Amino acid sequence: xxxxxxxxxxxxxxxxxxxxxxxxxxxxxxxxxxxxxxxxxxxxxxxxxxxxxxxxxxxxxxxxxxxxxxxxxxxxxxxxxxxxxxxxxxxxxxxxxxxxxxxxxxxxxxxxxxxxxxxxxxxxxxxxxxxxxxxxxxxxxxxxxxxxxxxxxxxxxxxxxxxxxxxxxxxxxxxxxxxxxxxxxxxxxxxxxxxxxxxxxxxxxxxxxxxxxxxxxxxxxxxxxxxxxxxxxxxxxxxxxxxxxxxxxxxxxxxxxxxxxxxxxxxxxxxxxx
Amino acid sequence: xxxxxxxxxxxxxxxxxxxxxxxxxxxxxxxxxxxxxxxxxxxxxxxxxxxxxxxxxxxxxxxxxxxxxxxxxxxxxxxxxxxxxxxxxxxxxxxxxxxxxxxxxxxxxxxxxxxxxxxxxxxxxxxxxxxxxxxxxxxxxxxxxxxxxxxxxxxxxxxxxxxxxxxxxxxxxxxxxxxxxxxxxxxxxxxxxxxxxxxxxxxxxxxxxxxxxxxxxxxxxxxxxxxxxxxxxxxxxxxxxxxxxxxxxxxxxxxxxxxxxxxxxxxxxxxxxxxxxxxxxxxxxxxxxxxxxxxxxxxxxxxxxxxxxxxxxxxxxxxxxxxxxxxxxxxxxxxxxxxxxxxxxxxxxxxxxxxxxxxxxxxxxxxxxxxxxxxxxxxxxxxxxxxxxxxxxxxxxxxxxxxxxxxxxxxxxxxxxxxxxxxxxxxxxxxxxxxxxxxxxxxxxxxxxxxxxxxxxxxxxxxxxxxxxxxxxxx
Numbered sequence: 250x251x252x253x254x255x256x257x258x259x260x261x262x263x264x265x266x267x268x269x270x271x272x273x274x275x276x277x278x279x280x281x282x283x284x285x286x287x288x289x290x291x292x293x294x295x296x297x298x299x300x301x302x303x304x305x306x307x308x309x310x311x312x313x314x315x316x317x318x319x320x321x322x323x324x325x326x327x328x329x330x331x332x333x334x335x336x337x338x339x340x341x342x343x344x345x346x347x348x349x350x351x352x353x354x355x356x357x358x359x360x361x362x363x364x365x366x367x368x369x370x371x372x373x374x375x376x377x378x379x380x381x382x383x384x385x386x387x388x389x390x391x392x393x394x395x396x397x398x399x400x401x402x403x404x405x406x407x408x409x410x411x412x413x414x415x416x417x418x419x420x421x422x423x424x425x426x427x428x429x430x431x432x433x434x435x436x437x438x439x440x441x442x443x444x445x446x447x448x449x450x451x452x453x454x455x456x457x458x459x460x461x462x463x464x465x466x467x468x469x470x471x472x473x474x475x476x477x478x479x480x481x482x483x484x485x486x487x488x489x490x491x492x493x494x495x496x497x498x499x500x501x502x503x504x505x506x507x508x509x510x511x512x513x514x515x516x517x518x519x520x521x522x523x
Numbered sequence: 524x525x526x527x528x529x530x531x532x533x534x535x536x537x538x539x540x541x542x543x544x545x546x547x548x549x550x551x552x553x554x555x556x557x558x559x560x561x562x563x564x565x566x567x568x569x570x571x572x573x574x575x576x577x578x579x580x581x582x583x584x585x586x587x588x589x590x591x592x593x594x595x596x597x598x599x600x601x602x603x604x605x606x607x608x609x610x611x612x613x614x615x616x617x618x619x620x621x622x623x624x625x626x627x628x629x630x631x632x633x634x635x636x637x638x639x640x641x642x643x644x645x646x647x648x649x650x651x652x653x654x655x656x657x658x659x660x661x662x663x664x665x666x667x668x669x670x671x672x673x674x675x676x677x678x679x680x681x682x683x684x685x686x687x688x689x690x691x692x693x694x695x696x697x698x699x700x701x702x703x704x705x706x707x708x709x710x711x712x713x714x715x716x717x718x719x720x721x722x723x724x725x726x727x728x729x730x731x732x733x734x735x736x737x738x739x740x741x742x743x744x745x746x747x748x749x750x751x752x753x754x755x756x757x758x759x760x761x762x763x764x765x766x767x768x769x770x771x772x773x774x775x776x777x778x779x780x781x782x783x784x785x786x787x788x789x790x791x792x793x794x795x796x797x798x799x800x801x802x803x804x805x806x807x808x809x810x811x812x813x814x815x816x817x818x819x820x821x822x823x824x825x826x827x828x829x830x831x832x833x834x835x836x837x838x839x840x841x842x843x844x845x846x847x848x849x850x851x852x853x854x855x856x857x858x859x860x861x862x863x864x865x866x867x868x869x870x871x872x873x874x875x876x877x878x879x880x881x882x883x884x885x886x887x888x889x890x891x892x893x894x895x896x897x898x899x900x901x902x903x904x905x906x907x908x909x910x911x912x913x914x915x916x917x918x919x920x921x922x923x924x925x926x927x928x929x930x931x932x933x934x935x936x937x938x939x940x941x942x943x944x945x946x947x948x949x950x951x952x953x954x955x956x957x958x959x960x961x962x963x964x965x966x967x968x969x970x971x972x973x974x975x976x977x978x979x980x981x982x983x984x985x986x987x988x989x990x991x992x993x994x995x996x997x998x
Contacts, residue, residue: 369725401772
């Protein structure tokens with residue numbers, strides 16, 4: 250395990266982190282089998298923005314999201330949402346996992362899946378009442394899936410399934426959204442719908458953090474970008490004078506050569522029997 | 524030999540009701556296990572509870588329901604924790620880990636039961652493996668004032684109810700408790716089974732719900748263990764749930780259908796075991812009820828796989844056949860249209876048509892279908908298009924030639940390569956797609972082979988094609 254000094258309990262007293270920021274990650278390290286997948290991640294998500302997380306395969310993009318949501322244990326680091334730990338901010342944070350992460354043969358309808366976004370608001374033992382079903386239906390309408398609400402999810406195309414996932418997150422009515430590759434393998438119409446929904450979310454003052462694999466569309470779709478390869482290579486606006494979306498940074502993100510630090514980490518992992 | 528009502532109430536009723544309750548409990552829990560693709564978990568727990576039962580007996584010294592239940596539950600949870608630990612530490616796949624743990628636990632149970640102290644009770648390997656459904660009977664006890672029911676009215680008599688066999692009471696309690704837990708946590712169990720990540724993110728810890736399911740499966744196993752035995756309980760956990768999975772695409776109805784199937788297996792299995800041999804000429808003989816119930820559950824699963832309305836093999840082949848006939852009928856119309864186009868007075872003979880469609884039952888059915896829909900009529904020795912048939916055929920040929928044109932001009936294919944592809948595509952093209960095609964090709968009147976593309980016409984709605992049967996167009 251990587252040893253490091255104890256992280257502060259809250260980030261409120263740290264000047265570089267804004268307490269109103271939708272997401273503040275400080276000094277986060279995540280390891281699988283002692284091997285660091287994310288190292289020393291510091292990141293503040295600007296409010297009301299669409300943020301792309303970009304990096305090569307194995308860079309830790311999905312891991313970053315899961316570790317923020319406490320779905321994976323962190324070796325160290327602090328994560329706050331709107332100045333609060335995740336436990337207290339669940340209702341403010343929505344999550345769209347990768348489409349492949351679930352069994353689409355499951356015997357539920359598109360509406361049932363969208364209604365799952367309401368489960369947090371309903372709480373333990375509660376029922377999906379009419380009000381919640383209507384909210385789920387409205388979410389399906391926003392992604393153009395209202396006509397197929399009653400259809401079993403295995404009978405939807407890949408793009409339609411992705412829209413149902415998006416609707417489920419919308420039904421949650423969160424203020425910050427994490428989306429893991431929502432545009433992977435979807436048709437052009439679905440991509441357009443999803444981007445439209447993302448823009449309306451930003452319009453409504455929300456923040457969306459998207460793991461994105463298509464570098465060519467980053468400037469068109471997103472305001473901010475987080476270039477990630479185990480460490481944060483750069484984070485900032487996509488365009489303008491302070492743009493970090495430069496060929497120099499991309500080269501550092503996708504460049505294959507091991508740095509000295511990576512070699513040291515490998516040696517440590519080997520020595521500890523990882 | 525069919526028993527009288529009084530005989531049935533006195534001898535069979537308790538066993539049948541107990542078995543129904545156990546089977547229904549297993550079906551409810553099994554529905555979630557099958558959905559989570561964790562059917563092996565039921566197997567594992569059913570085996571693992573054995574040392575718990577034996578240990579409980581050794582400690583308490585009696586076969587009371589409560590200690591047995593606690594022993595089994597503890598054993599079930601220990602085995603789950605061990606399998607999970609083995610999976611993580613030894614890094615083996617979860618199936619292997621479960622297999623090792625449950626067979627070891629079962630062996631431990633067999634060892635415990637071979638102890639001299641255990642020999643005196645009827646908790647023997649036979650009972651554990653096969654169950655003793657036949658011993659579940661109403662007892663008459665004059666000291667306690669209980670008696671055996673002989674009429675339907677007796678079933679409301681408190682004196683009779685007080686004498687209900689202990690296994691029936693256990694089964695009833697477990698059924699009610701499992702039913703209530705599943706009702707209360709239906710939404711949480713569904714979410715955790717479908718998407719554990721989201722469940723965790725929303726504050727419904729998947730490990731907690733998984734543990735709930737383990738406890739439910741252990742409860743179902745314990746209740747059923749005395750009735751159908753620990754081996755056959757696995758079939759009761761899986762067969763009805765798997766049969767129901769074939770029949771419906773809604774979780775609520777799936778659970779209801781699974782319960783129905785489980786009760787059906789019990790009733791048919793019990794009757795076959797108790798009265799079947801008498802009916803076929805072996806009076807006085809009975810078979811193992813537990814064995815027959817399990818065979819019935821297995822047969823129901825086979826029937827569901829074959830006959831289920833949507834996912835069954837028969838329904839699927841019927842759909843494939845119907846789709847084939849629809850496509851052949853559309854090909855037939857287009858064929859006649861092309862013949863008419865080259866020579867308005869020529870018709871095709873029936874055998875030429877059948878040959879052109881590739882022959883066989885599909886081709887003959889396609890002709891019958893087109894005749895009955897009034898799209899073609901017999902003319903002399905041949906077949907010819909009617910007006911509605913001609914309109915449908917024109918739309919098909921139009922779609923075909925638009926596709927050929929599209930494939931040549933948009934995808935750059937050679938004109939002699941596109942006929943086959945267009946033949947496939949024309950059957951799956953919606954009217955909206957036809958419009959898009961028409962606006963995408965350079966000429967809406969001439970195809971790449973220099974033939975005329977028919978116009979949409981006044982009644983030119985494209986023929987009803989295979990739409991709706993196949994996968995989504997977007998797929």
